[in-house]
Amino acid sequence: MKIVMKFGGTSVATGKNIRRIAELIASHTRKGNKIVAVVSALDGVTEKLLEAAEQAEKGGKGFIPSFKQELLSRHLKVSEEAIKKASVRKEIQQITLATMDELEKVLTGIIYVGELTPRSRDYILSFGERLSTPIVYGALKDVGLDACFLTGSEAGIVTDSNFGEAAPLMNVTRLQVKERLEPLLAKGVTPVVTGFIAATQDGITTTLGRGGSDYTATIIGAALDAEEVWIWTDVDGLMTSDPKIVPNARTLPEISFKEALEMAVFGAKAMHPRALEPLMDGKTLVRIKNIFNPENPGTTLVREQKIKPGTTVKAVTLLRDVALINISGAGMIGAPGTAAKVFEVLGKSNINILMISQGASEANISLVVRRNVLEKAVNALEVALLGRGLISEITAEDDVFAVSVVGAGMKNTPGIASRLFTAVARKGINVRMIAQGSSELNISFVVKEADGEAAVQAVHEEFRLGED
Ligand code: ADP
Ligand code: ASP
Ligand code: MG
Numbered sequence: 001m002k003i004v005m006k007f008g009g010t011s012v013a014t015g016k017n018i019r020r021i022a023e024l025i026a027s028h029t030r031k032g033n034k035i036v037a038v039v040s041a042l043d044g045v046t047e048k049l050l051e052a053a054e055q056a057e058k059g060g061k062g063f064i065p066s067f068k069q070e071l072l073s074r075h076l077k078v079s080e081e082a083i084k085k086a087s088v089r090k091e092i093q094q095i096t097l098a099t100m101d102e103l104e105k106v107l108t109g110i111i112y113v114g115e116l117t118p119r120s121r122d123y124i125l126s127f128g129e130r131l132s133t134p135i136v137y138g139a140l141k142d143v144g145l146d147a148c149f150l151t152g153s154e155a156g157i158v159t160d161s162n163f164g165e166a167a168p169l170m171n172v173t174r175l176q177v178k179e180r181l182e183p184l185l186a187k188g189v190t191p192v193v194t195g196f197i198a199a200t201q202d203g204i205t206t207t208l209g210r211g212g213s214d215y216t217a218t219i220i221g222a223a224l225d226a227e228e229v230w231i232w233t234d235v236d237g238l239m240t241s242d243p244k245i246v247p248n249a250r251t252l253p254e255i256s257f258k259e260a261l262e263m264a265v266f267g268a269k270a271m272h273p274r275a276l277e278p279l280m281d282g283k284t285l286v287r288i289k290n291i292f293n294p295e296n297p298g299t300t301l302v303r304e305q306k307i308k309p310g311t312t313v314k315a316v317t318l319l320r321d322v323a324l325i326n327i328s329g330a331g332m333i334g335a336p337g338t339a340a341k342v343f344e345v346l347g348k349s350n351i352n353i354l355m356i357s358q359g360a361s362e363a364n365i366s367l368v369v370r371r372n373v374l375e376k377a378v379n380a381l382e383v384a385l386l387g388r389g390l391i392s393e394i395t396a397e398d399d400v401f402a403v404s405v406v407g408a409g410m411k412n413t414p415g416i417a418s419r420l421f422t423a424v425a426r427k428g429i430n431v432r433m434i435a436q437g438s439s440e441l442n443i444s445f446v447v448k449e450a451d452g453e454a455a456v457q458a459v460h461e462e463f464r465l466g467e468d
Contacts, residue, residue, distance in 0.1 A: 002225075002227055003230060004038060004230070005038070007038070007039050008040050008232065009042060012078075013044075015083075019139055021136060025190060026143045026144065026145050034185045036185070037140075037193065039192060039213070041128025042074065042131070045074075045128040048071065053107070053121050071103075079093055079135045082138065083141075084142055085141075085142050089138065091138065096135075099127065099134075106124060119161075121164065122166075126196075126207065129195055130197070140190055145190050150191055150193050150194070151198075153197070155193045156176030156179065156180045156181070157199075158172045158198065160206075161206065164207060166206035166209075168208075168215075170219075170278065176223075178223055181223075185224075196215075208274075214231055215272045217229050218279050218286070227284065229286045230289055233291065234291065234292060237251040237253075238271065238301075241318075242267075242268070242456075250467075255301060255302075255314065259407065260276065261276055262404070262442045266319050266354075266404030267318050276301070286300070287300050311409040316406070316463075317404045317456075318453065320452070322370060322402050323371045325367050325369065325377060325378060326364060327394050328392065330392070331391065332363055332364070332390055339365060354368045355402065357435045368444075382394055400447065404442055405459055411441070419462060432445075
């Protein structure tokens with residue numbers, strides 16, 4: 001069987017974990033499977049790189065030596081633990097040193113130029129995966145596998161130039177990935193590919209958005225027509241909620257693509273929101289599994305939507321980095337096309353609207369966007385809409401979270417919303433806005449940041465999601 005296995009940040013956080021991964025890949029390979037490994041940066045490294053990039057933009061080289069030392073010693077230590085054979089270890093540590101030197105030069109360059117563009121930010125972020133992947137390759141060699149490592153671009157993934165959130169150009173990607181990886185698999189070589197990073201047709205480094213290694217895995221899975229894609233992470237699968245918020249959250253043995261997509265968009269970090277796109281039309285099965293509990297079957301994602309009678313709400317998620325925008329004005333009453341105008345203005349600025357709702361009075365529209373685009377969104381709306389008689393005020397709140405309740409069984413089942421909001425109100429939580437997707441797969445609402453976790457817990461409890 002051809003399986004693409006993706007290992008997230010926590011799976012490669014320590015040398016011990018990398019060793020565990022290498023043994024796991026080796027055992028699946030020895031059973032006759034052909035594995036492509038996709039690897040994330042060590043846990044927390046992408047975050048550190050982002051901070052360094054922002055510091056470099058502000059100028060001042062002061063932070064570089066300690067930053068470099070910290071990152072270097074972490075990677076050297078991890079390869080020390082992960083790779084036993086001295087010659088292999090030396091080979092990898094040399095790669096680490098050379099990669100770190102290159103990173104230092106790039107950061108110094110940013111300091112001199114004083115400007116961090118989306119393109120240079122992506123280049124800096126690419127170093128996390130460029131540092132982690134060779135270590136996994138070394139560990140595979142160490143356990144006796146024939147392996148090689150490649151960047152996403154070397155593996156054949158080509159994207160558009162939407163830096164920070166690039167999308168694969170699937171036609172070329174499909175051809176190139178097949179052309180480059182299949183001969184390796186045929187020879188019994190295990191390719192280890194950097195997650196998250198790719199390149200444009202001109203070879204400029206891009207990233208697929210935070211958490212994008214999942215996406216890399218499904219792109220490769222689709223290109224190779226792999227039987228399965230396994231997303232290895234630090235929990236047993238997609239769960240009824242984030243176990244860090246709800247300790248009795250339960251693993252969902254099976255969930256549909258559509259439901260998983262809603263969960264991912266609304267905050268279930270276990271899966272990148274776009275990761276299912278490449279696999280929509282194929283036959284590839286997706287599993288989410290726990291690297292610390294590999295015997296557990298995890299979650300299987302299926303294309304068809306089976307609704308077990310009696311099931312309504314399946315999961316509740318929390319999206320943290322959002323903001324609420326309220327647009328109001330008596331001029332909007334009975335004036336058709338206001339919502340369309342809002343969509344148009346934000347669409348032109350490349351801003352994605354996560355939720356939208358309009359009061360029955362038509363005198364206001366509320367929308368939810370990612371917090372990092374709030375300022376841009378409000379500016380665009382003010383410039384386009386204020387002072388034209390339609391809208392009198394635009395206000396924003398950036399201290400809110402969105403709670404989302406997902407389940408295909410909610411469709412056509414009356415009374416879910418009332419149970420939901422009664423449960424939340426019982427905890428004294430004020431709901432700032434409500435929206436229901438037209439698919440009826442999801443109901444989302446906005447609460448103050450401080451109430452977010454309690455709201456999730458209240459919903460989980462009300463629908464007894466922790467019970468089988
Ligand atoms: P990785 O480094 O493997 O990509 P992430 O941190 O991106 O891991 O995602 C895994 C984490 O997602 C889990 O540790 C868990 O806390 C969080 N999470 C949030 N919601 C869910 C959910 N519904 N099901 C499973 N995990 C979730
Ligand atoms: N390292 C990247 C991130 O932290 C990609 C990933 O982990 O999937 O976003
Ligand atoms: Mg992730």
